[in-house]
Amino acid sequence: MSAPIIVWLRRDLRLADQPAFRAAAARGPVIPVYVLDDESPRYRRMGAASRWWLHHSLARLAADLEQAGSRLILRRGRSENVLSALAVESGAHEVHALHHVEPWWRNAERAVRKALDLQLHQGIYLAPPGSVLTGGGTPFKIYTPFWRALQERMPPAPPLPAPKLTAPEAWPNSDRLEDWQLLPTHPDWAGGMRAEWTPGEAGAAERLETFARRAARYAERRNLPAMLGTSRLSPHLHFGEVSPAQVWHGVANAGGSVDVFLGELGWRDYAANVIHQFPDYAAHSYKEEFERLPWRTGPEAEADLKAWQQGRTGYPIVDAGMRELWATGWMHNRVRMIVASFLIKHLLIDWRRGEEWFWDTLVDADYAQNAVNWQWSAGSGVDANMFVRIMAPLTQSPKFDAAGYIREWVPELAGLGDAEIHDPGLLRPRGYPAKIVEHTEGRARALAAHAAMKAV
Structure with a gap:
């Protein structure tokens, strides 16, 4: 039997349409x-919510591999050291993996390549990061022309089966997933996540199939947080757990406004394009000039940040x-924009504090998209x-018909009518906080800070 081939997995936990598995x-x-x-x-290690997802995704992948007559080997440590040791143990000389755009993974890929024959493949984005270029051969910085150029290369190749x-003749030893302690225990705060999500390739396929049936109405529903529109x-x-090509081909023929959704897939590629150019974009x-903006700091700002994190700002939609x-571990996209704007402008707290909180609490915490979206909100x-x-x-709350959404997540206000629930005012029930800042006050403070930044 020939020497075994190592497939190094990171954010590519699937068997179908996975080029590294196919090549190996x-x-x-x-x-x-x-x-x-x-x-x-x-300091960019996965946050708590992502680690919860990772545990369940790895468990599902391990079961899928067992069914396919294979196994998932789990090891912990610095990638180049672990893979080098595994190669010695198993007699492997080649490592196949999908290329990742995050700066630490690019560094790790270079380190692995120094020790082993590393073969990198594409498969995380619609197009390889850095490959969509202007007529002058430079990377795009603005989304709209980037998306136009990316569309010229679409559709992606049809997805391939597992x-x-x-x-191999002998399997190397593996860690036990449970020993990694990725799940919360004291307290167990993941009950809502277990109810909402099914991590793994099968869960992704089911979610895609469900969305494909309503993708035609994406544009009219995606901004309504009380409705299942995204x-x-x-x-x-x-x-x-699903490739962007699988998603594209799974919905492309839905008709209606599905092109708007495909543009969101394009935004995902655009964010990777930004990080490819500016690896420290999250820092x-x-x-x-925004490094001179006089962000609020100190005890009062920290108290406001905590109120924002806990959903105790006095603004129901926030x-x-x-x-x-x-x-x-997830938030509706329209509401993400609202809460980000509120933290940055009404509370005048550095966008990086919000990005850090999302990094720890989102199950979809993606380095590129998180950083790009927060800097978009901050200007x-x-x-x-x-x-x-x-x-x-x-204004945003009634505009996007968020009354039902507020009733679900802010039960203190559930008894208010649609006209009052967006801004309870004097009808504020006992136990629900007053506004931590009035809109006019927060707006004026933000504009003054921006003017001060410009005046320097």
């Missing part, structure tokens, strides 16, 4: 390995979104909303 299977026996590497990312895997595919895409404002996030990004364009939560 064509060359010999396959050893699938997931390395829990908290050393390479350092390959037949051959087992795909909820984001965590499945993030962990690679520094792209527009340098509080509903933050409570949905804490309970389910500091390469392609961003203007800082002076301040969302008014009390």
Whole structure:
């Protein structure tokens, strides 16, 4: 039997339409390995919600591999060290993997390549990051022309089925998933996540099939948080339980406004394109002037940040979104924009504090999209909303018919009518907080800070 081939897994936890598995299977026996590497990312190690998802996704992948006559090997440590040791143990010389755009994974890929024959494949995005270029051969910075150029390369190749895997003569030892302690215990805060999500390739396929039946009405429903209008595919895409090509081909013929949804897939590629150019995008404002903006700090700002995190701001639409996030690890996209704008502008708290909270609490916490979306809201990004364009939560809430959404997530207000629930005012029930800042006050403070930044 030929030497085994290692498939190094990260955010690509599927068997179908997975080029690394397919390439390795064509060359010999396959050893699938997931390395829990908290050393390479350092402070960018996965947050708590992502680790919950990872546990269940790995358990599902392990079961799928067992059914296919294979196994999932689990190891923990720095990727290059773990893979080098595994290669010695197993006699493997080749490692196949999908290329990742996050800066720590790019560094890890370079380190692995120094020690082993690393073969990288594409399969996380619609097009390889950095490959969609302007007529002058440079990467795009603005989404709209990027999306036009990406569309010229669409549709992606049809997805391929899972390959037949051959087992090696002997399996290397594996960690026990339970020993990694990825799940919360004291307290167990994941009950809402268990009720909402089914991690794994089968769960992703079911979610895609369900969304395909209503994708034609995506544009008219996607901004209504009380309605099931979005795909909820984001965590499945993030962990690679479904490929973007599978999603594209799964909905492309739905008709109606499905093109709007395909544009959101394009935004995912666009975010990767930004991170490919600016790897530290989550740490520094792209527009340098925003490093001079006088963000609020100190005890009062910290108290406001905590109120925002807990959904206790006195703004029902904001509080509903933050409570949905804490309970389910996910938040409706329109509400994400509202709560981000509120933190940045009404509370004048640095966008990076919000990005950090989302990184820890979102099951779809994606380095590229999280950073790009927060800098879009702050107005500091390469392609961003203007800082002076301040969302008014009390207007956004009735505009997008959020009464039912608020009743679900802010039960203190459930007894109020549709006319009052968006802004309870004096009807505020006992136990629900007063506004931590009035809209006019927060808006004026934000505009003054922006003017001060511009005056320097």
